[in-house]
Amino acid sequence: MNNRDVMAQPLLRSYVMAAHPPATTYPSLPGRWVGDTAWPSPSVTPIAYALRGAPVLVRSPQHTGVDAGRFRPDGNDADLPPNQREEDARSACFEFEVPGETWVLGRPRVRLRLTSHSPRGQVIARVCDVAADCSSTLVTRGALNLSARYGSDQAVSWKPGSTEDVVFDLTAIGYAFPPGHRIRLSLSSAYWPWIWPQPGSTVGFALDPAASSLELPVRARESDPGITFEEPEQSGPLGVTSPATLDEPRPERLVARDVARGEWRVEVDPRQDGTRVHPDGLECTEDALDTYTIDESDPLSARTRSTRSIRLHRPELPWDARVETRSELSCDAWEFITSNELIRKDGNEVVFHRTWERRIPRTADWSPGGGMGNPEEHGADR
Numbered sequence: 001m002n003n004r005d006v007m008a009q010p011l012l013r014s015y016v017m018a019a020h021p022p023a024t025t026y027p028s029l030p031g032r033w034v035g036d037t038a039w040p041s042p043s044v045t046p047i048a049y050a051l052r053g054a055p056v057l058v059r060s061p062q063h064t065g066v067d068a069g070r071f072r073p074d075g076n077d078a079d080l081p082p083n084q085r086e087e088d089a090r091s092a093c094f095e096f097e098v099p100g101e102t103w104v105l106g107r108p109r110v111r112l113r114l115t116s117h118s119p120r121g122q123v124i125a126r127v128c129d130v131a132a133d134c135s136s137t138l139v140t141r142g143a144l145n146l147s148a149r150y151g152s153d154q155a156v157s158w159k160p161g162s163t164e165d166v167v168f169d170l171t172a173i174g175y176a177f178p179p180g181h182r183i184r185l186s187l188s189s190a191y192w193p194w195i196w197p198q199p200g201s202t203v204g205f206a207l208d209p210a211a212s213s214l215e216l217p218v219r220a221r222e223s224d225p226g227i228t229f230e231e232p233e234q235s236g237p238l239g240v241t242s243p244a245t246l247d248e249p250r251p252e253r254l255v256a257r258d259v260a261r262g263e264w265r266v267e268v269d270p271r272q273d274g275t276r277v278h279p280d281g282l283e284c285t286e287d288a289l290d291t292y293t294i295d296e297s298d299p300l301s302a303r304t305r306s307t308r309s310i311r312l313h314r315p316e317l318p319w320d321a322r323v324e325t326r327s328e329l330s331c332d333a334w335e336f337i338t339s340n341e342l343i344r345k346d347g348n349e350v351v352f353h354r355t356w357e358r359r360i361p362r363t364a365d366w367s368p369g370g371g372m373g374n375p376e377e378h379g380a381d382r
Contacts, residue, residue: 010035013227016103016174016219019129019181022083022137024069024253025076031176033227034105034219043220044106051094051185051209058123058189059204061296063264064090065124065191066255069138076271078253084128084136084186091186092207094214095130102177106217107169108140110185113211114166118200119157121146124191125170127214130182142170143195146205155363165211185214190299193266193292197299199333199362239279250289263301266292285311303330320347336360 017031036043067087073079110125126141147155149166158164177183189204190197254267272286287309295301309324322345330337337359344352 010037010224010227012036012039012041013224014105014174016105016176016223018176019131019178020137021131022081022135024078024080024082026080031174032223034174034222035224035227041105041219043222044217045219046109046215047218049096049183049185049214049216051207051212051214053094053209055206055208056092057204057206058092058187059202060090060188060190062190062192062197062202062294062299062302063296064188065194066264066266068191068194070253070268071194074271076252078251081138084126084138085134087126087188088128088136088184088186091126091188093187094185094209096183096185096214098177098179098181098183100179101221102183102216103175103219103221104139104177104216105174105219107172108142108217109167109169109215110142110187111165111167111213111215112187113163113208114146115161115163115206115208116146116158116203117160118203118205119147119160120198121158121189121201121203121205122191122195122198123166123205124188124195125168126186126188127170127173127216128184128186129175129177130184132180136184139175140170140173142168143191144168145198163208183214183216192264192294192302193304196331197294197302199299201299202297241277242273243275243277245274262296264294264296268292281314281316283311283313283315285309285313300332303328305329321345322347331362334362336362 012035014034014036015031016034017029020026020029034043064087067082067084069081070076070079108127112123114123122143122145124141124143127139128136129139130136144166146158146166149158149164150156187207189201250269251267252269252271254265256265256267257263258265268290270288270290272288274287275283275285277283287307289307291305293301293303293305306327307325309322311320311322313320324341324343324345326341328339330339337357339355339357341355342352343350
């Protein structure tokens with residue numbers, strides 16, 4: 001394609017996914033390409049859906065969010081969010097009929113009138129596609145730190161008992177809701193482990209649906225058959241092999257509940273591929289496990305633990321280098337408490353060992369923009 005051909009293409013090309021049942025992995029997602037000459041697009045019209053109904057208390061259990069999926073999917077079998085019915089049951093839900101196929105392209109927005117009796121808290125919004133069999137597919141989501149409701153550059157505590165209107169955007173999406181399905185807006189006051197809960201957030205908030213709405217960027221149903229792409233290119237395999245093992249692999253994502261203690265635990269295996277043998281004989285063995293734990297009624301019980309190990313080994317040489325790490329994060333009402341351990345081994349002999357602890361003051365802000373940070377990377381007070 002020459003430069004003249006490129007300039008003849010639409011300035012913005014977007015993919016609008018077709019409706020699909022909930023699953024934690026897909027071989028492919030059908031849909032269609034659309035082209036726009038500008039953004040905001042003249043083909044996209046914001047449509048407001050009034051929530052309606054009597055005021056409702058939104059007080060989600062702290063483990064709401066265990067079915068959120070991975071923050072940054074890597075293509076593993078358990079990365080994507082499963083059926084959202086259980087998450088919806090822990091949220092306040094509002095539904096809208098889909099009389100005709102509705103294409104959404106852009107960032108949905110929610111306008112909510114809230115009353116909170118806590119100076120700090122968070123509100124999470126999810127838009128789901130509900131099929132005739134009542135399965136719920138996550139389409140998009142977003143969150144707002146209530147202390148950042150005036151902008152991410154300032155932290156303003158909520159005056160307990162006061163009522164305010166808040167507005168925030170959800171993640172951009174291209175999705176086609178088919179006729180006969182329902183659009184569901186689910187609102188919750190917790191979303192662990194994507195968002196670290198704030199002190200006092202167990203009280204939740206009261207929502208006034210009569211003064212609240214969901215705004216969807218609805219696009220004209222016009223696909224562009226002229227948008228095509230060549231087959232992707234990739235390099236050939238490197239000749240790395242993975243020896244077979246008799247050990248049963250850990251689940252990629254395990255959600256466990258301790259009924260007696262009211263504790264929920266999410267274990268995530270990032271799938272580091274075990275042992276890999278390179279063409280030059282180098283053996284590289286990696287292992288990792290991330291654990292997120294919370295009491296369903298106590299935001300201060302949130303804690304995480306990450307373990308990592310790596311071994312570089314050459315059987316033909318006296319070379320066996322190993323590194324093992326452990327990092328834990330917990331909190332109280334004023335600080336985050338981090339605990340770390342680093343072990344360096346030559347074979348089975350420990351040649352370096354260090355442990356340390358840090359205390360980090362809790363602040364009212366999350367990641368830039370007041371949105372969702374990455375629980376797999378850091379422990380900001382999101």
